[in-house]
Amino acid sequence: ELKVEQNPLFLSMQEGKNYTIYCNYSTTSDRLYWYRQDPGKSLESLFVLLSNGAVKQEGRLMASLDTKARLSTLHITAAVHDLSATYFCAVDRDDKIIFGKGTRLHILP
Amino acid sequence: EPEVTQTPSHQVTQMGQEVILRCVPISNHLYFYWYRQILGQKVEFLVSFYNNEISEKSEIFDDQFSVERPDGSNFTLKIRSTKLEDSAMYFCASRTILAGQETQYFGPGTRLLVL
Numbered sequence: 001e002l003k004v005e006q007n008p009l010f011l012s013m014q015e016g017k018n019y020t021i022y023c024n025y026s027t028t029s030d031r032l033y034w035y036r037q038d039p040g041k042s043l044e045s046l047f048v049l050l051s052n053g054a055v056k057q058e059g060r061l062m063a064s065l066d067t068k069a070r071l072s073t074l075h076i077t078a079a080v081h082d083l084s085a086t087y088f089c090a091v092d093r094d095d096k097i098i099f100g101k102g103t104r105l106h107i108l109p
Numbered sequence: 110e111p112e113v114t115q116t117p118s119h120q121v122t123q124m125g126q127e128v129i130l131r132c133v134p135i136s137n138h139l140y141f142y143w144y145r146q147i148l149g150q151k152v153e154f155l156v157s158f159y160n161n162e163i164s165e166k167s168e169i170f171d172d173q174f175s176v177e178r179p180d181g182s183n184f185t186l187k188i189r190s191t192k193l194e195d196s197a198m199y200f201c202a203s204r205t206i207l208a209g210q211e212t213q214y215f216g217p218g219t220r221l222l223v224l
Binding site for chain 2: 031033035041042043044045048050088090094095096097098099100101102
């Protein structure tokens with residue numbers, strides 16, 4: 001059974017600091033997604049990671065994938081208040097997609 | 110920019126009633142999905158759909174649920190006899206078949222409240 005664990009679930013951090021969100025999953029996968037969700041809104045796709053060693057960056061966010069360790073990370077560099085949101089990872093295996101519980105990120109000005 | 114649309118944005122229904130949630134995926138996409146999110150909780154996969162049939166479904170997607178692509182543009186989720194615990198935000202998503210473009214695009218959601 002595919003399980004996805006995200007940590008931390010809550011993160012409060014100062015602007016300008018760096019931090020990493022971790023996503024562990026239990027079986028092999030076809031794709032790994034990272035999404036952002038603002039309160040009351042839909043999900044915004046951030047990254048899709050397909051292969052071992054994949055690294056993608058967009059602005060202050062960088063995602064990586066280690067399929068051997070079954071681990072993906074979302075790294076935030078020099079956080080700014082606008083990045084406050086809930087971040088979800090999701091793992092796709094044979095078109096069945098399991099989400100982590102999400103990391104609620106609060107960036108203090 | 111193309112986007113996934115969903116109607117209605119909100120729906121209130123009585124327990125035991127049938128509801129149909131509608132989605133219009135992005136036009137050249139061939140994979141379609143339904144998810145739900147109970148307030149404040151994680152996103153739960155319901156079903157994936159490709160080539161006019163269900164690819165995968167979760168344990169939540171029991172006999173009370175069905176999906177249909179009645180024409181070339183709409184993708185619907187039907188709940189036959191709603192329960193209180195069906196109250197949630199329902200999201201539709203779609204993606205293209207093209208390799209290297211696996212991003213799933215989510216619609217704005219339908220907030221369903223079962224009384």
